[in-house]
Amino acid sequence: MLAMQLRLPQSTLTMRIYMQALSSGAEPQRYCQLILQQDLLGGWTLIREMGQPGTRATVKREQYLELDAAQSALMKARDQQMKKGFKVMFSQGADEPHSGVQHGYD
Numbered sequence: 001m002l003a004m005q006l007r008l009p010q011s012t013l014t015m016r017i018y019m020q021a022l023s024s025g026a027e028p029q030r031y032c033q034l035i036l037q038q039d040l041l042g043g044w045t046l047i048r049e050m051g052q053p054g055t056r057a058t059v060k061r062e063q064y065l066e067l068d069a070a071q072s073a074l075m076k077a078r079d080q081q082m083k084k085g086f087k088v089m090f091s092q093g094a095d096e097p098h099s100g101v102q103h104g105y106d
Contacts, residue, residue: 044064
């Protein structure tokens, strides 16, 4: 049977970074969520979700074959958002890509 021949990844890995841009009164608060997760075929998907709480979010997906390339894209996306004034509020997953992250609740 074909289903029995398909081997699932032994360990699925999900990394998540939740960021917020602190509002300055007149501007609405914004958030950015970056999620890196392994698919069933061993590839990687980077999901970028951005918006304002309570409104429709923008979601973009990027596919990667290798974990290293996917982690690099995750860190690059995080760094780009930090340059725009976002602060990391929460991170979860592998320790390696989160090294050097400064949390927004200092």
